[in-house]
Amino acid sequence: MRAFLFFLTLVVGAAVGLGLTWVTTVSGYGPGMIRSGPWEAWPKAGTEEADPYARAALARAGELPLELADGLAFVATKDDDGTALDGRCDIRLSGTLPQARFWTLTVTDSRGRLIDNAAGRTGFTSAEVVWNRDGTLDIELGPRARAGNWLPTGARERIELTLRLYDTPVGLASRTSDAPEMPSLVTQHCPWSKT
Amino acid sequence: MTRLVLPIVAGLVLGGIVHLVAVLILPYYAEQDAYARLSAIGSVNAVAQMDDPSAFGAVLPDTDPAFISAVCLYDLSDGPLKVRVPTSADYTSVSFYTRFGLAFYAINDRSAGRRVIELDLMNPTQKAAMPENADVTAADRLVVESPSDEGIVLIRALVRERSAREAVRAHMSAASCGPAS
Numbered sequence: 001m002r003a004f005l006f007f008l009t010l011v012v013g014a015a016v017g018l019g020l021t022w023v024t025t026v027s028g029y030g031p032g033m034i035r036s037g038p039w040e041a042w043p044k045a046g047t048e049e050a051d052p053y054a055r056a057a058l059a060r061a062g063e064l065p066l067e068l069a070d071g072l073a074f075v076a077t078k079d080d081d082g083t084a085l086d087g088r089c090d091i092r093l094s095g096t097l098p099q100a101r102f103w104t105l106t107v108t109d110s111r112g113r114l115i116d117n118a119a120g121r122t123g124f125t126s127a128e129v130v131w132n133r134d135g136t137l138d139i140e141l142g143p144r145a146r147a148g149n150w151l152p153t154g155a156r157e158r159i160e161l162t163l164r165l166y167d168t169p170v171g172l173a174s175r176t177s178d179a180p181e182m183p184s185l186v187t188q189h190c191p192w193s194k195t
Numbered sequence: 196m197t198r199l200v201l202p203i204v205a206g207l208v209l210g211g212i213v214h215l216v217a218v219l220i221l222p223y224y225a226e227q228d229a230y231a232r233l234s235a236i237g238s239v240n241a242v243a244q245m246d247d248p249s250a251f252g253a254v255l256p257d258t259d260p261a262f263i264s265a266v267c268l269y270d271l272s273d274g275p276l277k278v279r280v281p282t283s284a285d286y287t288s289v290s291f292y293t294r295f296g297l298a299f300y301a302i303n304d305r306s307a308g309r310r311v312i313e314l315d316l317m318n319p320t321q322k323a324a325m326p327e328n329a330d331v332t333a334a335d336r337l338v339v340e341s342p343s344d345e346g347i348v349l350i351r352a353l354v355r356e357r358s359a360r361e362a363v364r365a366h367m368s369a370a371s372c373g374p375a376s
Contacts (some may be wrong), residue, residue, distance in 0.1 A: 005202040012206025017213025025221065046298045056221035058296050059228045062348060063256050066302035067290040102259040102286050102353055112257050116250035125261045127355040164259055166286055167303055
């Protein structure tokens with residue numbers, strides 16, 4: 001009986017310990033997150049002060065973070081209402097962007113791979129995009145070609161957007177309350193919804 | 196039942212310890228970390244061009260597809276290195292990481308303020324041993340101190356419009372990374 005109880009302790013310990021480690025490193029880069037609307041970023045992950053969770057998550061994924069003096073990446077997997085971004089729907093990204101010398105927007109599938117499409121377009125750079133006259137931006141995401149700044153989503157069930165700001169003062173924000181205003185993401189129409 | 200309470204509580208505490216240890220050692224035991232992935236495409240103290248990310252994946256996950264990327268895995272145990280990167284018309288950056296993927300320095304074309312980003316990469320001992328005469332400590336010489344002997348230099352250039360991709364790639368192929376003298 002005592003052997004069984006000792007064994008139980010070890011099993012619970014291993015399951016809790018490794019399970020917790022898996023959960024905390026499989027998505028996101030730990031507690032140093034700042035949030036602005038649906039966008040999430042981990043400014044500290046790209047510095048020497050990266051916390052152990054950020055280091056572990058990056059090593060596990062095999063990624064190198066953007067060094068903060070280089071730029072900062074914001075990731076969105078949900079729209080403003082908290083609905084997961086669905087590549088079969090028409091989604092609009094609109095609004096203003098934080099100050100940066102350049103930015104790039106990339107659309108990927110849920111595993112971070114680019115989406116193949118006939119237009120050969122996997123994102124926009126700040127130099128390619130067509131701006132509105134008042135300095136705001138509208139980008140249309142969807143499976144079918146649309147007028148304006150269209151980004152094909154290949155009708156993937158789940159998509160991820162990454163907005164990378166280069167040479168930006170935004171990186172100085174270390175708390176959500178200092179986070180810059182980011183563009184909104186609105187799911188406009190899905191093929192299964194009426195009208 | 197009450198006999199099970201103690202082992203479960205002890206198990207939870209043990210789980211917490213296992214978790215903390217696992218998170219702390221993970222960077223040192225991850226087999227497919229960035230350094231391992233980059234070792235597959237390049238050798239030490241030389242610049243290797245990275246293939247553009249595609250729908251099948253990328254050399255490093257989550258690489259920005261709007262950039263041309265190259266990498267230099269370095270080892271300073273035989274002496275300091277010189278890194279030279281020609282800047283493109285748009286954004287060019289050079290970022291430094293330790294062997295375990297910790298970012299410790301980055302510079303871009305504008306902060307370098309020149310047509311060519313030229314850096315001396317050395318470990319703390321080599322930096323301390325640097326002679327203090329005037330031409331060596333000249334203000335325009337950029338010295339980057341690496342906390343460890345081994346690490347990664349990531350060289351990236353933005354491609355503003357897709358049509359310029361091959362031109363930027365050709366321009367960036369002149370980047371070099373090698374022994375200082």
